Amino acid sequence: MDSRLIEYFLRVAELGSINKAAADLRLSQPALSRHIALLEHQLRARLFTRTQGGVVLTESGTLLLERARPLLRQLTHLVDQVGDRAAGQLSIGVAPSWRHLFTTKYIPRLVAEYPGVRLRVHEGVSHELREVMHAGMLDLAIVPFEGAPPQGYVHTPLVREPLILVAAKNAGLRPDKPVPLSRLAHRKLALASRQNVIRSTIENAMARRHLDFNIVFELDAMHLSIDLAREGVADTVTPCCAVSGNAHWDDAISWSPIRGAYMTWALCENTARSHSQAVREGQRVVLDMVDEIIGSKRWLGAERLKNRSRHDPPQ
Template identity: 65%
Template sequence: MDSQLIEYFLRVTELGSINRAAADLGLSQPALSRHIALLEHQISARLFTRTKGGVVPTEAGQLLYDRARPILRQFATLIEQVGERAEGSLSVGFPPSWQHLFTTRFVPALLARHPRVSLRVHEGVSHELREAMHQGMLDLAIVPFEGVPPSGYRHTPLVREPLVLVSPRDHGLTPEQPVPLSGLDNLRLALPGRPNAIRTYVEHALSRKGHVFKSVFEIDAMNLSMALARQGTCHTVTPCCAVSAHPDWENTISWSPISGMFITWALCENTARSHSPAVQEGLRLIAETVEAIVASGTWLGAELFGSRRNKVRSASAEPPGDWESP
């Protein structure tokens, strides 16, 4: 099947009109109609229903529309892998909580060292990054550690950090004084929706201790939940890196680590892309940048995992704690 036919189909669906899509694509209306008819013949399904205002996708058409873009992305990645361009492309995924402390350092460092690398950065909460990995869209990703990694990915624990409760400033929380899990009992929380790892971890932890999990609303946008906590609308739970040394939140919120609650981050590598020099350079720079941040002390409560941890033990007087993951 010609992938161009899928591209034509997507444009018609997005514009809701064969005439408008033909003009947008630089084709005649009869030519585009023939392309759509050929696609329908190849997949043995009717894709559009005509209306007075244009066309709308059938049930089969909607299914194709929902799933076509990831397929096209995987196809484009495959073409890159068998060609010379694959050596210079890198697609990475990071959680929003890593933006200030890590991502804004990693991206300029990579571009400075390797200006010929074509870099694509995807930022998303844990379940969004996992879905992108399942679709083969990412070469590298940072996600919460889990026992069974996504198929086709090598899963290496990287760093552990505390989860913290973020509240309005007048609540008086401080980084030096952890709050017990019971402090979240019946608290008005704004967290991402399921199956987000932190949401699931917090909900299960409260349930096990007999406490009430009270979600005010679900927000898959960390900065928004932080801003609402600052306004006094709600409280939220986030990895410590989201607030450590972050000027936007200094003196505008209050926060404390939650006793006994940690998240372990893993570095996931797409094994189908391990041969790429760009991927190897990305791996090295991610590990190097994480080690440097932890050693600097700006990432409060963070501990490197395994052999990486030993390299920076001299930078911290605190002994490492027990390792846990959500």
């Protein structure tokens, strides 16, 4: 049996839709349907029931879902053991705010240093990445630090950075002049939905100070929220890395750190894939690049958190 059929099945089960899974896998919907039908034929069992809203697992499909992922991990483990260099697959999740400073440099660097690695990058806001992590679909993820990582993952604190208020150019905000949290009480704001760590951090901080704030609309799209701030529609709050060191925004927006408002990022690692040389090398490149970016002073106010990874050599 072709292991890709199992991977296709898992993606359909995760998304609950053949159309969505086909788009994610870059297959046509008829082609993916044929793959699923072939898998059902080989297993002699119906795996999905078609509904108006998509597909739901049958009893047989639920059983396969429970058993398939460990089998694929074992197969991946075997492939990695047989290979003597960093060949295999690396799936990494990164927040949109990291795009300019990190992600656009990480991808070409990893591909150049490890051409045998098949890289898959998932960009999404924090709660979206955690949903994908809960499904076991990511090997590494850079996400906001929380008390406990998702089940099956370990995390390493990476960076502490300021949260910033982003507004139109004529608002007169300056990176070298932090603003008090109370400044947000007098602004129209566009923030992410309540599951988002930045939203909850700001909401809780405002509540502790008995401050009200005006959310004009919710928007789980960071770069769009910055564009709207540039147009003067509504201000927004982002991690500093979203704009710091990015010449694209220099003449388009104004921004200031919010005094006393910070967030911490962590690197999460899937323990079922920690044996993989590709994952280890991917993690090493992440840590090296974060050190380099902070050392370059392009990431305003960023503080590297020096918790040693469990893959680092003893000091």
